[in-house]
Amino acid sequence: MDIKEKLDILSKLISFPSVNDHEKQVAIYLQKLLQEHNISSQILPLEGDRANLVAEIGSGKPVLALSGHMDVVDVQRDNWQTDPFKLTSVDDKLYGRGSTDMKSGLAAMVIALIELQESNFQFPGTIRFLATSGEEVGQYGAETLQKQGYMQDVDSLLIGEPSGYVVVYASKGELDLKIQSFGKAAHSSMPALGNNAVEHLLRVLNQIESQLSDLMTTAENDVLGKTLFNIDVIKGGQQPNAIPGYAEAVLNIRTIPELANQKILDTIQNVIEHYNATTTGQINLVCDMNIIPILGNKDAKLIKLIQKIVQPYLQKQNYSAEEIEQLEKQAQLSGIPFSADEILTVGVSGGTDASKFLIDQPQGFNYVVFGPGNGNAHQDNEFVSQTMYLDFIDIYQQIIKEYFK
Template identity: 65%
Template structure:
C-alpha cells in the first residue's frame, strides 16, 4: 500500500460524522477494507446505528488484542479554521475531528494488519482487532465485547489511543455524577412560599466536596497520583425574580485503585440521604459514567517491545519533524506530567484520562499486560484537532514491527 492509499483511508475515516453515534458506518467501511485483503471480520451490534468490528489474522496463542474506538466528540463549527470532517493538511499537520482521538490510531492498526496479511508475514499467535463504538460516552462498545467474551483469551492488550512517544500502562477511572435538586418555584418577593432548589444544590455540593476530600486526604497511587474531584457543570434558575424550582450539577471524579468508585458513590449517596433527612431539600443523583482505574505492569513484554521498536522512530520524529517551538512545548508538557523528556526513549507512565481498557480489562484491573500506544498529541477533543502526518505514517511501520516481534 503506498502513501497516497494510506492517507486516503485516514481521510475517509475522518469524513464519517461518528459523533457519539453512527459507528456502524465506520465499521462497515473498515470491514470492506479488510475483506479486500482477505481478512475475515465480524460486526458486533451495540444498538441503533452503532456496532463494533472484530477481525483477526494469524491463529492460536498468544493472542494480542489491539483496540481503538470509532466515535468522536462533537464540534463547535465556529471555532474551527477548517471543515472538521474533511482531512486538511497544513504542512505536517493533518486537521480534522478525530485525527488525534483516535482515527489515526485506528487507521494505522488496520493498515498494519492489511500489509502484514498481504506480505504473508508468519506469526506464532493471533492479532485480534477490536474496533469499538461509544468510547467517549460510557464505553458501551467495549462493555459489549467484554460481556460477549472477546477478551477472555486475550493475553496482552494494546490500546491505540494518542500517546505519542510515551507508553502509558496505567490510567485513572472516571465517575460522571449528575446531582439533581427539586424545590418549589415562587416569586422572589415571597420566598416562604417556595423551596429554593439552587440553595439546596449549593449546600449539598459543599457537603459532598468536603466528604470526598476527607476520603482523598491520605490516599495516593505511586503511578497515577491522587483522586481528582471537579464540579464541571451547574444549572439552576430561570429569571431574576423567581425562586428556582429545580437545579442540577455534574461532578467529574478521576479515581485510583486505593479509593474505589464504589466507596466514593456510597459516600456521596450517604451525604445526600442525610441532607434530605435533615432539610427540606429533595436531592438525588444519577451516575452517567462509572469506569475503573487500570494499572498494568511497567515491565510487561509489550512495553519493553514498544520501547525497543519505537525509540528510533521517536528520535527521528523529534529531530527531523518537530519544529523548535513545538519541541520546546513538548518538553514543557512532559514536565507538567512529571516525565523527563528524552527524544530517544519511550517512557512508561500513568495518565489521568481513561480508555476502553477500563471495560476490556474489567476483571484484571491490576497487573494486566497492557499498554496505550498510538499516534497523536495533546489536543484530543480540542478545536482544530490535528495529528502529525509523519507520526501517523511512522506508527504504521511501528505496529508492523511490534506485532511481528510480539508473535515471533
C-alpha cells in the first residue's frame, strides 16, 4: 500500500463525524476495507447508530488483541482553522478531529493487518482486532465486548491510543459524579420562604472535598501517584432576585488502586446522607462513569518488544535543543515524563478501554497503550505528525511479527 492510500484511509476515517455517536458508519467502512483484502470481520450492533467491529487473522493461541476506538469528542468549529472533519495537511502535520485521538492509531492498526495479510504472514496464534464505540464517554463498547467474551482468551492487549514514543502500561481510574441539590425557589427578598439549593450544594461540596482530602493524603501508588479530585461543572440559579430551587455540580475523580472507586463512592454517599439528615438540604448522588484503575505488567513481552523495535524511530527524530526544551515543559505540565533518547514506560491519569477490557484482571496483565499522536487530544486544531502516523504502521507490523516468533 502506498503513502497516498494510507493517507486516504485516515482521511476517510476523519470524515466520519463520530462525535460520541455514529460509530456504526466507521465500522461499516472498516469492514468493507478489510473485506477488500480478504480479512473477515463482524459488525456487532449497539443501540442507535453505534456498533463494535471484531476482525481476526489466524487461529489458536496465543491471542494478541489490538484495539482502538471509533468515536471522537465534540468540536467548537469557530475555534478551528480548518474543517475538523476534513483531513488537512500542513507541512508534516495532519489536522482533523480524531487525528491524534485516535483515528490515526485505528488506521495504522488496520493498515498493518492488511499489509501482513497481503504478505502472507504465517504465525502460530490469533490476531484479534477490536474497534470500539463510546470510549470517550463510559467505554460502553469495550464493556460490551468484554461481557461477550472477546477478552476471555486474550494473552496480550495493545491499545493504539496516542502515546508517541512512550509506553503506557498503567492508567488511573475515573469517576464522573453528579451532585444534585434540590431546594425551593422563592423571591430573594423573602429567602425564608425558599430553600437555597446553591448554598446547600456549596456546603456539601466543601464537606466532600474535606473528607476525601484526608483519604487522598495517605494513599499513593508508585506508578500512578495520588488520586486527583476536580470540580469541573457547577450550575445553579437563574437571576439575582430569585432563590435557586435547584443546583448541581459534576466531579471528575481520577483514582488509584490504593483508594478504590467504591471507597470514594461510599465516602461521598456517607457525607450526603449525614448532610440530608442534619440540615434542610436534599442532596442526591448520581454516578455517570465508574472506571477502575489498571496497572499492567511492566515486564510484559509487548513492552520489551516495543522498547527494542521503536528505539531507532526515536533516535531518528533528532530533536533540536529548542524542541527538547518545549517537550520537557509539556511533560512537566502533563505529568508524563519525556526522554529524547529512551523509550520510557509510564503510568498516566487518562483512562482507556483497558479499564473495561481488563475489569476482571486489573493488575499484572500483559497490556500496553502505544499509538501515534501527541498531547493535543481533545483540543482545537488537533493534529498528528504524518511521519509518526506512517512510522506506526511499520512499527505495528514489526511488533506483531516479533510477538509471534
